[in-house]
Amino acid sequence: MKIFYSSDDTFEANFAELLERGKMDIEGVTGIVNGLLKEIKEEGNTALKAQIAKFDRWEPQSDEELMVSTEAMAKAYDSIDPKLRDALHLAYDRIEAYHQKLMPSTWMDEDKTGSILGQKVTAVDRAGLYIPGGKAAYPSSLLMNVIPAQVAGVEEIVVCTPTPDNEINELLLAACHLCKVTKVYKVGGASAIGAMAYGTETIPKVDVITGPGNIFVATAKKLVYGEVNIDMIAGPSEIGILADESAREDYLAIDLLSQAEHDEMASSILITTDSELANKVSDKVEEFLGTLSREAIARKSIEERGAIIVTSSMEEAIDLMNEIAPEHLEVVTKDPMSLLDSIKHAGAIFLGENTPEPVGDYIAGPNHTLPTGGTAKFYSPLSVEHFIKKSSIISMSKEGINAIGEACALIANTEGLTAHEESVRIRLRD
Amino acid sequence: MKIFYSSDDTFEANFAELLERGKMDIEGVTGIVNGLLKEIKEEGNTALKAQIAKFDRWEPQSDEELMVSTEAMAKAYDSIDPKLRDALHLAYDRIEAYHQKLMPSTWMDEDKTGSILGQKVTAVDRAGLYIPGGKAAYPSSLLMNVIPAQVAGVEEIVVCTPTPDNEINELLLAACHLCKVTKVYKVGGASAIGAMAYGTETIPKVDVITGPGNIFVATAKKLVYGEVNIDMIAGPSEIGILADESAREDYLAIDLLSQAEHDEMASSILITTDSELANKVSDKVEEFLGTLSREAIARKSIEERGAIIVTSSMEEAIDLMNEIAPEHLEVVTKDPMSLLDSIKHAGAIFLGENTPEPVGDYIAGPNHTLPTGGTAKFYSPLSVEHFIKKSSIISMSKEGINAIGEACALIANTEGLTAHEESVRIRLRD
Structure with a gap:
């Protein structure tokens, strides 16, 4: 792996390049994606079927064929290794328990005038989950998207996943059965995002769309943002x-x-204060690479986008890491908990040598859908919060409006809004 | 005002038209706005000054002229009516107290294996607030955007507001001083959104942009979404x-x-079970219209976009209102609190006859920046949540990883990710 020293003259330029790691050329595919979305919006299922024929190489002969049967899901669930079933159930339970901790509640407070302020929490009516498909279909992605929606209390959950050559991953089907998901549609990419954002004859329009995907999915999500939440x-x-x-x-x-x-x-970026460790890790990476089933992919990633940075202090290391704002951050130091306060930006923080990042991908409990490319500076992990919304509650008593009405009317008047002012004054006069 | 009866044959078509009330032609201005944003991204202050000259009819002669002086803010604050000053301070205090109630905290839970799960709450580093300007500048908008950012703990708050003909509203300046805001820039519209999203020589790049605006501002916010949060x-x-x-x-x-x-x-849409009340309200609206300082605006809004709907039951009225999902919802019935449960979608809910909507605009405490056009189905009021983000925390003990590691490794293996599997197994072997 490439090793950089923060004290080198060239370091600033090298580091700037690392910060650009997440840039996607959304603009470059906006035209294509916009065209696909418009077709879906205007022609519904007809466009959907044509797009499936084009991108997934099979053509649904009826609207029903867009949907996965619940029997197929039950069958897949029954046929998987019981040990794997148990593992997935353990994952489900732990993810559910963690997300229950995140669920906010409706509250109301009454003041001494008998006036009430509060906030009402309500689930969205419908959620649409996008799950990548094909050979790399991950049942864990399904769990991580479905569970927060279920904990939030969403009544209707819709899943879309691409099925290249009309084949669907059996593990994903099994996970659908395990999660009690019933509305699964064989649509992928921008087509799926369009279908869930606008609705078609078969796929219901949803209120929020979540889930990972390639640049076409990311671009489609950006384009439908505002029509739905993402x-x-x-x-x-x-x-x-x-x-x-x-x-x-x-x-x-x-x-x-x-x-x-x-x-x-x-x-994959390691920042360490120990230059000897840097060299040893680099050697070990080379040694392990040959043992991986996905060696070619991992090698290209490590060579082109991996880096080890050696700094002169842990403070400097943390500052650099806060600038990177990584999706996953492991802290492997003598006393990792003592560094938690100074970590400002990371999607998920893994503390100590017994906490490898993959436990967060599958089973620890927190979500594995996390902000990437430095967006941990402003985005949060996927959570129940994405499947609820809040309404402010205000109930003024007569005494309450009498106490603050004059100040309210005065500000309204100053802003030149006389109907606002009068709507308060008419109450004060009574 | 137009009165519709839900029992009429034509009602469905009329109601569908009301649901379209919020549609904005974002696509129609995307080209123009994209062009403005690109100029700002590439040329910084130079483009900013040229755009100000074009849209606000004055040309800043230096970078410093883009900024409002803190002296001007202090002077404006000193010169306003002391009663208004008190009213704004009362508003500040109430809004602050309400938003403090909404602030989430970092938490960690330890299980019996000594493993820890939790969530860390951190403010974004920089927030950019857009405040519309000109004659219709509203100091209340400043309070409603600044206070949640301050309660969230944002270290650097940037305000942009347009200054047509280089004039700035004195009340807005006074409110800036009151809120202790120091970085106020005289830039409006899409230019302001671009400057805060990409940064210029003078205006810092922010992490999140909030605040109301016209269609150019809304479109610019959509286009920079992902580069920053909104x-x-x-x-x-x-x-x-x-x-x-x-x-x-x-x-x-x-x-x-x-x-x-x-x-x-x-x-403005009233839904009532009482047809007599419907007629009386329509008459009163006509009577009051002539007394308003903004009669022409209000009349056009009422005639073209106002409606009274008479339903046969309160359940039906609530169902229709949930479909509308209004920004502001007043519930003026005998026992409004009893209806709260059945209200699913609204930005803010005002209960009872002593709670006119304007108390929520200025002084009650909750935010007045609320989802419009039916987006209350998935968006929440502006809040401290928009100025913070969360990081998951995972810390496994040796006993903890031993307990769940095998299940984790099994799922990883099933997904074909052998480095994931090995990162767990290497710990289990030790």
């Missing part, structure tokens, strides 16, 4: 690791590779 | 009122007008 615009996956001399090179190397094997565009 | 894409203001026979026609009429006077595009 979770975030996500790019390739990434890991940042902060480590001191107490860290083990084999742990760090395999953790860097676990990110790199996702995608040639994935980034 | 609060929502907002359109014209609107009110819905649910009323039964216990409501007073004069209260309802002035409340409908208080929304209509904002904007010719504003919508």
Whole structure:
């Protein structure tokens, strides 16, 4: 792996390049995606079928064929290894328990005038979950999107996933049955986002669309934003690791590779105060690469987008990492908890050598849908919050409006809004 | 005002038209706005000054002239009526207290294996607030945007507001001083959104942009979404009122007008079970219209976008209102609190005859920046939540990883990700 020293003259330029890791050419595909979305909006299922024929190489002969049968899901569930079934159930329970902790409640407070202020929490009516498909279909993505929607209390959950050559991953089907999802549609890419945003004869219009996807999915989500809500615009996956001399090179190397094997565009960045560790990790990465089933992908990611940075202090390392704002951040130091306060920007923080990032992908509990490309500076992990919305509650008593009405009318008058002013004064006069 | 009866054959078509109230032709201005944003991104202050010259009819002669002096703000504050100053301070305190109630906290839970799960709450580094300007500058908009950012703990707050002919509203300046805002820039429209999204030599790049604006501002916010976060894409203001026979026609009429006077595009919709009340309110609206300072605007809004709907039951009225999902909803019935549960979609809910909508605009406490055009189905009021983001926290003990590691490795293996699997197994072997 490339090793950079923060004290080098060229470091600033190298680091600036790392910060650009997440840039996607959304503008470059906006024209194509806009065209696909317009077709879906105007022609519904007809356009949907034509787009499936074009991109997934099979043509649904009826509207019903767009849908996956619940029997197929039940059958897939029954046929998987019981150990895997147990593992998925354990994952479900832990993810559910964590997300229940995140669920906000409606509240109301009464003041001494008998006036009430509060906030009402309501689930959205319908949520649309996009799950990438084909050979790389991940049942874990389904769990991570469905569970927060279910905990939020969403009544209607819709899932779209592409089925190239009309084939669907059995594990994904099994996971659908496990999650009690019934509305699964065989549509992918921008077509799926359009169908869920505008609705078709078969696929209901939803209120919020979540889930990962390629640049076409990301662009479609950006274009329909405002028509529906979305979770975030996500790019390739990434890991940042902060480590001191107490860290083990084999742990760090395999953790860097676990990110790199996702995608040639994935980034794995280690920042450490120990130059000896840097060299050892680099060697271990090379050694482990040959053992991976996805060696070619991981190698390209590590070579083109991986980096080890050696700094002169942990403070400097943390500052750099805050600028990177990685999707996943491992902190592998003597006392990781003591650094938590100074970490400002990261999608998920993994503390200590017993917390490899993959436990967060599958089973720890927190969501694995996380902000990428530095957007952890302003986005949060996927959560129940994406499937609810809030309404302010105001109930003034006669005494309450009498107490604040004059001030309210005065500001309204100053802003030149006399109907606003009068709507208060008419109450004050009574 | 137009009165519709839900039992009429033509009602469905009329109601469908009301649901379209919030549609904005964002596509129609995307080309222009994209061009402006690109100029700002590439040329910074030079483009900014040229755009100000073009749209606001004055040309800043230096970078410093883009900024409002803090002396001007202090002077404006000193010169306003002391009663108004007190009213704004009362508003500040109440808005601050309400938003403090909404602030989430970092939490961590330890399980019996000594493993920790939690969530860290961090403010964004920089927030950019857009405040419309010119004659219709509203100091209340400043308070409603600044206070949640301050409560969230944002370190750097930037305000942009247009200054047509280089004139700035004194009340807005006074409110800036009151809110202790120091970085105020004289830039408006899409130019302001571009400057805050990309940064220029003078205006810092921010992480989140909030605040109301016209269609150019809304479009620019949509286009920069993903580069930064935004609060929502907002359109014209609107009110819905649910009323039964216990409501007073004069209260309802002035409340409908208080929304209509904002904007010719504003919508005011009353839904009631009482046809006699419907007629009385219509008459009162006509009577009050002549007394308003903004009569022409309010009249056009009421005639073109106002409506009274008479239903056969309160359940039907509530169902229709949930479909409308209004920005502001007044509930003026005998027992309004009893209806709260059945109200699903509204930006803010005003309960009872002593709670006119304008108290929410200025002084009650909750935010007045609310989802419009039916987007209350998925957006929430502006809040501290828009100025913070969260990071998941995971810290596994040795016992913890031993307990769930096998299940984790099994799912990873099933998904074909062997580096993920090995990153867990290497720990299990030790």
